[in-house]
Amino acid sequence: MPPRRTRPVANRALAALIEQAGWTHAATARQVNAVAAESGERIHYDRSAVGHWLTGTVPRPEAVHAAVEAFRRRLNRPDLRPAHLGWPDPGVPPPPDDPWRGDPVARLAGLGEDDLLNRRTVLTAGTFTLAALSGLADAGTRGPARRPVGRPGAGDVVRVRAVTASFADLDDRYGGGHARQAVAAYLSREVTPLLANATGRSRPDLFTAAAELSYLAAYMAMDAGANALAQRYYISTVRLADEAGDLVLRATALRSMAVQAAELGHDGEALALADAAASVLGGRGPGRTLAWITGMRAETHAAAGTRWDALNLLRSTETQLERADSAPESEWTGNYRRESLEHQIGLTLTRLGDHATAARHFAASMRARRPVETRTRALIGLRTAHAYLRAGDPEQAAVTALLLRDDVPLISSARVGDELRRLRAGWQRHRSNPLVAEADLAMAGRS
Structure with missing residues (x-):
């Protein structure tokens, strides 16, 4: 239920769209923040901000465009513009064309x-x-032919x-x-x-x-x-x-677009992209690349709720990786190793709600990472810690996080920062535990 109002609603257009979307004020703020984050903007509106919008306040330009996009998606209305939300166009250049x-x-x-x-x-x-x-x-x-100059x-x-x-x-x-x-x-x-x-x-x-x-x-x-x-x-x-x-590279890009869509919460699009990547190659191509794509399909099928398809695809991924006859370093786009598969299994099991088993696979992936993979080790390590936490083992989560205290400050990565913020938010109720308190202090200021 929206909070009781002390000032009248001035922006009835926005109020009507919120009602159509079925969102609370808090949910509206979360959706706007999430869409803005997709474009690199870190904004932190809450339900009180939405209340101010309803009484006539106009948010800053990046929030206007994030709100428009959020309502477009929710209501399947690609025609929506700021005016439909009761706001003037803030004058930011429109999105690039197709x-x-x-x-x-x-x-x-x-x-x-x-x-x-x-x-x-x-x-x-x-x-x-x-x-x-x-x-x-x-x-x-293919594009038009170009006249060679050099x-x-x-x-x-x-x-x-x-x-x-x-x-x-x-x-x-x-x-x-x-x-x-x-x-x-x-x-x-x-x-x-x-x-x-x-x-x-x-x-x-x-x-x-x-x-x-x-x-x-x-x-x-x-x-x-x-x-x-x-x-x-x-x-x-x-x-x-x-x-x-280059079909392999086309499939590679589609597979990574599936990762992006999945991390942003667009599960249906992630599934379509992963399946499209597999379709490009049709089962033919470097074995490690095929395994890499099949593993992503497993994760997206898990997110879609098709548990048995996801588990069958994980088994296929393992088989493809075992049959790969090239060294990982020989395939630029298919540098897929056992530790990569362990990470993919962890992500898939997380989607299926098996956090304890996911934590073990994440941990195996983290331990096997090469020294050069600082960012990946930190990212997967934080996912490991979060899986332990969700499995009811805050002490092991803290121990895992403490292993990363020297790596995290070296890394410039929004994904690592987001994982760390989620972890620290999740273990707040366990801060009376000395290990958790130590880990939280060690990670303070690094998220």
Whole structure:
């Protein structure tokens, strides 16, 4: 029930939409905060703020656009505008047009420049949109031929991949928030001019190399909490992979888009994306990549409530991984190891509500991580701690968190920060326990 009012409702349009959505004031605030977070904005409205909106207060621009998107999704009304909520248009630039259309190289160049030079605009001009995922049905057609101006060759491909590997190493060590602008600068100013001039036998390899770097930019943006930006980079990755005729990389991007959708709570879209990734390869491709995609399908089927499908897919994932005949390091997009599978099992079991077993698999994944994987070890470690907590073992949660106290301060990752905030919120009622109190103090200020 909404709280009793002491001032009359002035914004009847907003009141009507809240009623149609079936939300309380607190739920409305949570939805607005969540949509804003998808675009990298950290806002913290509560039910009292919604009460102020109803009495005539207009929130700041990023909240207006987040609220519009939240109601669009809830009411399935893509036509909604600020005026429908009783607010003036705040004047923020509209979201970019359909990212699946137009010249993919020009779009990538513009995206990189926006990311590099005008981060506030690219973060607030649009949100992570479910509508953009509908473009997958029309994707896969090649763009118009380009007139060659220069002759990029095999040496350019080697250099781009070497730089991508260096940036990927930094991402593994320090998180997606570190060196992101350097990636954007290299992508937009060094790589896209090569694509515009690419011709001949080196062209497909150059587009694949560029798609790999776009994929890394997407992953880093997602890890940094800039999900609207990450979505655009992922779409660019799919389009560049299509230009190169690289089905493995296309499937890889779709699989990671499924991860993004799942982490943002869009379970239906995550399931569709994971299944689409599998459909691209049709059971053919590198064994580790197939296992990586099948594992994601297991998680999304668990989220959809199809328990037996999820468990069967986990068994298939293990079989595919056991049959993989290549070293993990040999497949850039399928670097899938046993510890990766343990993490995927943990995520799937979490979706199925088996937190005690999930914690054991998360712990196995955390212990097996290589020294370079600082961010991943911290992320999975915090998930391990949270699983122990939800399984009723706050002491083991605290012990696990204390193992990470030296790693967490090194990492620039919104995902790690979010996991840590959820963990600390969950164990507050156990702070009388000395171990929990020690862990909470050790992690204070790091979330």
